[in-house]
Amino acid sequence: MKTLYKKSVLIVILITLFTTASNAQISKAEIRATGLTCSMCSNAINKQLKSMPEVKNVDIDLNTNTFVVSLSENNSLKPSVFKEKVENAGFFIGSLVLTTNSKTIKESSYIIVNGKENNSKEVQIQILDKGYVTDKEFKKLSKSYKNSLTYNNSNENDFHIQILN
Template sequence: MNKINKVRVIVASIVLMFSIKSNAQIVKAEIRATGLTCSMCSNAINKQLKTLPEVVNVETDLNTNTFTVTLTEGNTLSPKVFKEKVEKAGFFIGTLVLTAKPETITQSTYILVNNNTANGTEIQFQVVDKGYVTEKEFKKLSKSYKNVETYASNNEDDFHIKILN
């Protein structure tokens, strides 16, 4: 391969990487928080989530302690951001379910733990790592996913997901 062709391949690869990254996006996050005892608790989480510039709206269900976060188109947020915001408010995530474009889960940071396939223009999946489910649920999942080599490693930048639809 001559020098010009090598440069073309490198440029094409870079363009492809950035175009995939820009298409990857979370559309909506449903966060069930734990440890809340009153409406002031939910207000603290609500305020933290709204500090993200990518957040369009946050709806709160006080009966289930669930926060439905609608996000701007083209965002590049990761599940880690939601965990950090909830913990900054002084609480923990019990469940994190994300709705995203299918190409989002093709990124190397997402590791599929079930055999479901993604269909449609948007998919819904749950992050099943420690810190994204309750401690009790994590212990149960650790047994179920013992064959997934990366699951027990608790790498903060890898997200093990279970496709729901």
């Protein structure tokens, strides 16, 4: 009887872990970097992004300094990983747009400050916190969201988002 109980508990734990991992995922990240002056600059960011095991592919648009990162399924990445990788290459994020599912928004530390929740399978969101937008944009957003209790607190575990679709 104890063995059956232990197996049941183990199965429930495994199902919970896999369900959580599959719900908390980002399928694509569109990163517009700032401070790039040449193709060697973009190569440094490209190497940093490709060093993550969850990355399947990185497409680069040198005209807009945009990196489109395709990610493997069932990853549990947070936006802070992309910021860290770009900064490790010596640059900054001017814009970060993530493609994720609506369950991720509900189950993660995302705070919607603009846009409405929808139940679409895939949702595009833009991170609006300091370090994920340009300094000029952040100053404008700080004024717009001055009544938000969490926006100007700079808690690195909270991500304020705008739902784009």
